[in-house]
Amino acid sequence: MIPGPFAYHRPASLQDAVGLLSELGEDARPLAGGHSLIPMMKLRLASPAHLIDLAGIAGLKGLREDGGEIVIGATTTQQELVTSDLVAGKLPILRETSLTIADPQVRYLGTLGGNVANGDPGNDMPAVMLALDATYEIAGKSGTRRLAARAFYQSAYVTALAPGEILTAVRIKVPPAGHGYAYEKLKRKVGDYATAAAAVVLTIGGGKVASCAIGLTNLAETPLYAEEASRIIAGSALDDATVRKAVAAAEAITAPASDGRGPAHYRTKMAGVMLARALARAKARAA
Template identity: 40%
Template sequence: MIPGSFDYLRPTTIGEAVSALAESGEDAKVLAGGQSLMPLLRLRLALPEVLVDLDHVAELREIRDTGDSVFIGAMATHHQVIKDPLVRAHAPLIAQATATVADPAVRHRGTLGGSLAHADPAGDLPAVILALDGVLIAQSAHGPREIPAADFFEDYLTSALEPAELLLGVRIPKLGTGWGFHYEKFHRTAQAWAIVGVACGVRRANGAIEECRVALTNMGPAPVRAHEVERALLGRVATQNAFKAAAAHAAEGTAPTGDLHGSAEYREHLARVLTARALTTAAGI
């Protein structure tokens, strides 16, 4: 397919990018790695007047240690995230989940920020950031804004970003010791989107579960935190049966839709099965 016509801007600094967005407003789309936006343009499902390409804004690619958290720049590619020692040390769930995204070609161009801003409920990374209580940092002409992941993903392909706001990156709190993580992705082929995905972390002390995070991919118009599952596990001894029992709550509060790859009912079933598996793997039992 052939995109409609648009103007093309290629800023080299965050300041230039923010001004470009301030001038173009709702008519603009931000181009990060292009792995989601380009198909939408080619299918003419998106018809922006202006495309603001962030490819040359080098400072947006930085990943840095900020003390009690790790900051991942919005333009860090998936490949960069997977390989980054800070991410692997302090947010291994992100590295593991990112390695399941599509294929090497996509992972070399696609970016974490693009994937979060796109807010596709079938994307793997929104649920991961939600599970890790990430904080998204946005910048507009009026200054910076911090948005907790729980408030960021609003609806299908809709985030809390304002049209003139640029996503700078995401801050991931360091979680300390005793945690085990896992992202369980269920899809029909390696390159396909998740039918359902489960991002989870479990912290154990003296055999009992002290803290636990579970977030679900593609179980509604936005990623869902499975709070009922988390609550059911607090203080429990980590056993397969305990995880299974808790996972029975996984579909509560979700609103999956059906498509060619799975009905809503099947997704709910999968959420329960996969949550139990993800927790078991995360806990290493």
């Protein structure tokens, strides 16, 4: 539980951080809340020679509304999401999801950017970002770019971030008032990754689902956008038969590992149960 040697850098600007990252190359890792990276370093599963702490960069913090979008800086903590009125009013699923992440001690340090950028399939926020169709702002040496969350995740811990790039903010289009939402997570205990979890964002009009987007957590090497299941739900009255069809479609795209949370087939079935429950709760919440 003792990490190997590393150098610690604390740049004051994004430019410096990006500069350091590209200068130091693959031996360098950006550090946000540290809740994934530091345990990996203690286990010596990761041994970066340089840690570039993003905590000193003021521009990466904070939440704001920008037109029809909410922009959340990468080093905004889970706790800030829990206490933000803006989040509570317009993106309540972020608050609900944040509260399922570990415990207050972790949430005071863990950041949204770290959670979505690390590519850990166990992290909760990526599936929510897929359901919300969020956009990630990314800075690199050659400038900034935007990328849809749905195009970001490639495999476990592998994302569309190029070497030297930093995820700087998350942009989320504000869902219509009265939308329904839910994040249903089955876990063994506080602090555990999901056995299975489902994020649902939907709108209802005239008794039918007008739009629906579903994300799934920890059920494959990447977070999953359940496109087929979302399509099945859209236009339906969320009747039992349709929910069963959507559940089957969602289960079909899962490929979980067998681990202490249960064998793969159990975890797939739990994806379905979490989805059905999330749909029911989202429906109940929708105006």
